[in-house]
Amino acid sequence: MGLLIVQKYGGSSVADPERIKNVARRVAESARLGHRMVVVVSAMGKTTDGLLALASAITQTPDPREMDVMLSTGEQVTIGLLAMALQSLGHSACSFTGPQVGLITDAAHTRARIKRITAERIHAALDAGRVAVVAGFQGTTEGGDITTLGRGGSDLTGVALAAALKADVCEIFTDVDGIYTADPNVVPDARKLPRISYDEMLEMAALGAKVLQARSVEFAKKHNVPVHVRSSFKPDPGTLVTREDYSMEDVVVTGITHDRGQAKVSILRVPDRPGIASRVFGGLGAQNIVVDMIVQNISRDGFTDISFTLPRADRTRAESVLAALAREVGAEGVTADDRVAKISIVGVGMRSHAGVAARMFATLSGEGINIQMISTSEIAVSCVIEDKYTEVAVRALHDVFELGTERGT
Ligand code: ADP
Numbered sequence: 001m002g003l004l005i006v007q008k009y010g011g012s013s014v015a016d017p018e019r020i021k022n023v024a025r026r027v028a029e030s031a032r033l034g035h036r037m038v039v040v041v042s043a044m045g046k047t048t049d050g051l052l053a054l055a056s057a058i059t060q061t062p063d064p065r066e067m068d069v070m071l072s073t074g075e076q077v078t079i080g081l082l083a084m085a086l087q088s089l090g091h092s093a094c095s096f097t098g099p100q101v102g103l104i105t106d107a108a109h110t111r112a113r114i115k116r117i118t119a120e121r122i123h124a125a126l127d128a129g130r131v132a133v134v135a136g137f138q139g140t141t142e143g144g145d146i147t148t149l150g151r152g153g154s155d156l157t158g159v160a161l162a163a164a165l166k167a168d169v170c171e172i173f174t175d176v177d178g179i180y181t182a183d184p185n186v187v188p189d190a191r192k193l194p195r196i197s198y199d200e201m202l203e204m205a206a207l208g209a210k211v212l213q214a215r216s217v218e219f220a221k222k223h224n225v226p227v228h229v230r231s232s233f234k235p236d237p238g239t240l241v242t243r244e245d246y247s248m249e250d251v252v253v254t255g256i257t258h259d260r261g262q263a264k265v266s267i268l269r270v271p272d273r274p275g276i277a278s279r280v281f282g283g284l285g286a287q288n289i290v291v292d293m294i295v296q297n298i299s300r301d302g303f304t305d306i307s308f309t310l311p312r313a314d315r316t317r318a319e320s321v322l323a324a325l326a327r328e329v330g331a332e333g334v335t336a337d338d339r340v341a342k343i344s345i346v347g348v349g350m351r352s353h354a355g356v357a358a359r360m361f362a363t364l365s366g367e368g369i370n371i372q373m374i375s376t377s378e379i380a381v382s383c384v385i386e387d388k389y390t391e392v393a394v395r396a397l398h399d400v401f402e403l404g405t406e407r408g409t
């Protein structure tokens, strides 16, 4: 008896009809070997970006429910085309939307969380010897409203289906042939990792390595789904995202990431008394604006500045919320800066090695790069710097931590 395999193909892998035919051939190869195949696909190429641009040409404050109705159309095009391509190769295949496979989410439109997956129609299709082609990124509320799972959410669909179906493997096919020590499109000598732990991958994804959606890694870790990230254009094995093993601790820094999707916002000369931070961040939270790094300066003459980072897309909204808050609490004003990037070093070995952060700071200062904000976790250190130094910073750190050379040498 063959395996049950879930494969996910990202936007660039299905960007045009030729690539969709290429995906069909790869799926057909596995089906021919006797494996039961579930294939999750993204919208073609940059379709989702195009849909977002359409919405913003209509309104800056779209109704999230209507956003999801529109955003979910991208994936629906791909499933129909891929099912046709498989059928043209003589394979029995059937396409399904998220709602059709019973992918039930909460009602947090545009970033819904999965509650459960019934998958009845997938089971039925597999039992009938068909390839099940499933639209990524989408689900439905209990009440029948279409939802989407956040940018990069097809990864989550793939992982969650693999868990629900108890699949033998979850393969994520993309335009790079695995997880690298840094974005290979930025660092030419980045090295492919044969394996990476869930925790490191989660941190790298959360800190900007978009090769996997952070929530999909969180889900994979929780349900113990081994994820194999590989190229849809080459047959080579890729990177296995898996449970941490002992040898992984020997390496201090596993990867360098960068995130250019953030903005830095400061609220200036805020009265330094109890309750102010809670008012400011409570006000942002009430508008569903998620802040990341927070720095509060030392107070001088009873006033202080508070700076924080947030997704660039939320900047304008945050500024208007904060301008009102600044007036309320008697602060001087609000400033915002888009020209920032967050650079991070990640590695489980940091738990047991000292001096890693100091080395990172020395490297950035050696390049004449000013550090605007710093944050740390158990297995990562991040610095906010001026955007224009992103490449220089990532490459310098990649060199200093010797990531271009073989592990252990
Ligand atoms: P897909 O459309 O298949 O979902 P994505 O564009 O979401 O693909 O993710 C793949 C991209 O992730 C790569 O093209 C690469 O530029 C980027 N990336 C960032 N960091 C890394 C990393 N450490 N290893 C591999 N790819 C990375």
Ligand code: ASP
Pocket (backbone or CB within 6 Å): 010, 011, 042, 043, 048, 049, 074, 136, 137, 150, 151, 152, 153, 154, 155
């Ligand atoms: N099409 C969606 C996006 O671009 C989901 C995905 O590709 O994973 O974010």
Ligand code: MG
Pocket (backbone or CB within 6 Å): 010, 152, 155, 210, 211, 212, 213
């Ligand atoms: Mg992606």
